[in-house]
């Protein structure tokens with residue numbers, strides 16, 4: 001199977017398409033905008049989302065979804081809150097394909113992760129999730145990257161692992177898609193928290209505390225929704241938490257950082273952790289789980305409390321065992 005299509009021509013979809021094409025696959029990158037597809041085809045780069053990263057010859061861009069969906073493997077790289085509508089709208093084109101969700105987050109309408117959203121809509125589809133520490137620019141630059149690919153079905157994950165591994169992306173397989181999707185989603189909330197702390201000048205010790213106690217929240221919630229807690233210690237969990245909480249290349253970290261300094265944020269930037277924090281709050285309430293960092297971040301993002309009030313709240317919690 002040498003043909004793969006990537007649906008969604010943002011930074012991540014474009015980077016994956018470049019890496020796969022560079023490794024010998026014939027790749028179609030689908031953009032919903034005709035102008036964007038035409039511009040990518042003629043400029044041989046995605047000037048809007050990933051400038052300066054040239055397309056290999058075997059990568060073509062199109063806005064024709066029917067044509068893109070002829071490939072047997074489809075990577076879905078639209079943002080999390082768009083995934084359910086996108087999949088429902090285009091179900092007839094995608095339902096009999098191997099689908100790989102590439103987004104990170106929890107759907108606000110259903111409190112479900114990307115793989116579960118696809119499974120709900122298409123119970124018979126072969127679905128997988130790709131997640132882990134990787135910035136689109138690093139992938140496009142051909143820097144070495146390790147990611148986790150997860151599905152419930154061993155045959156599906158084995159086939160996709162071999163089809164999607166590239167010269168620079170090393171894929172580990174997992175049969176715990178719930179752990180992988182929750183690891184990738186929850187780390188973004190903690191990255192916003194770390195950005196806020198660093199922007200507000202709370203210091204690196206505070207960031208380390210937020211990462212560690214945030215990781216504990218991630219593990220608790222993931223376990224309650226059926227994940228193997230060990231999965232959270234892997235690339236799509238601990239690995240991505242480290243990357244996203246410590247790099248200003250991360251949009252989630254930068255979003256928090258800007259809020260921490262009092263700067264304004266650009267509403268057009270994809271910051272998955274904002275909606276995911278709200279979805280996590282619904283889940284935590286439903287499951288009666290204590291998630292103090294996520295709760296506090298949601299209150300700050302909603303403008304209900306200031307950062308100094310948040311610090312006071314977190315430090316005055318009853319003392320407990322680690």
Ligand SMILES: NC(=O)C1=CN([C@@H]2O[C@H](COP(=O)(O)OP(=O)(O)OC[C@H]3O[C@@H](n4cnc5c(N)ncnc54)[C@H](O)[C@@H]3O)[C@@H](O)[C@H]2O)C=CC1
Nearest residue numbers: 009010011012013032078079080082103104134135136270
């Ligand atoms: N940028 C990165 O370094 C990484 C991103 N991701 C994940 O990939 C997902 C996508 O992120 P990016 O590509 O970075 O975002 P982006 O903001 O660069 O691009 C999003 C793209 O999705 C398109 N889009 C939005 N709604 C759509 C719809 N209904 N139908 C079709 N296309 C639609 C937009 O036109 C845009 O091209 C996110 O969940 C993110 O967490 C994962 C790993 C790395």
Ligand SMILES: O=C(CO)COP(=O)(O)O
Nearest residue numbers: 132133134135250251252
């Ligand atoms: O998921 C990512 C890195 O693994 C990208 O992080 P941001 O969405 O915060 O930029």
